[in-house]
Amino acid sequence: DADVTQTPRNRITKTGKRIMLECSQTKGHDRMYWYRQDPGLGLRLIYYSFDVKDINKGEISDGYSVSRQAQAKFSLSLESAIPNQTALYFCATSDSGQGVLGEAFFGQGTRLTVV
């Protein structure tokens, strides 16, 4: 089983619909992240969380919200999906005890298409 699991893996949704992407991890890491990947732009940070009560905006948080339900679970929501949110979404974790050493472990990605 993967250490960082994202569900669903693929999703097609309609404009205006609410959608939630879920992430769970078994690594015991305290920090969790949501990234978005668009072709030619690399990955960009949407939100990150240091622990259950500490959630922070990243570079491109507009149009998104998150919930850290437990140390192991971090969900990303699109309240009203729009076509330019079509992208590949990644969840990642790291261990703050490692400082900058804590490599980010990535989920398999969720391919979201908004039509």
Next chain:
Amino acid sequence: AQKITQTQPGMFVQEKEAVTLDCTYDTSDPSYGLFWYKQPSSGEMIFLIYQGSYDQQNATEGRYSLNFQKARKSANLVISASQLGDSAMYFCAMRELYSGGGADGLTFGKGTHLIIQP
């Protein structure tokens, strides 16, 4: 200004040749980490190698090595004896300890698409 610059959008290399993928970075943080990830066509992000800003020696992991030139702010990935399975997107990324007052997490370059030809 971009924090991570990868100047090679695409590269074609003959199988068994060595490959160097370029990465330059920009930070004023004295403590940072540099990462390389591989993304095959299936989409997952695979961690390859890490270099810390205070590490004296270049990192190596099997066929991967990181040519770290701190004064030039470069962190090039070297793949020795390339294989067909090395064909993928490669991303350079950085984490800053203090994040310059900004967000935690990794800052990624735009990637290099490497194609290994038989």
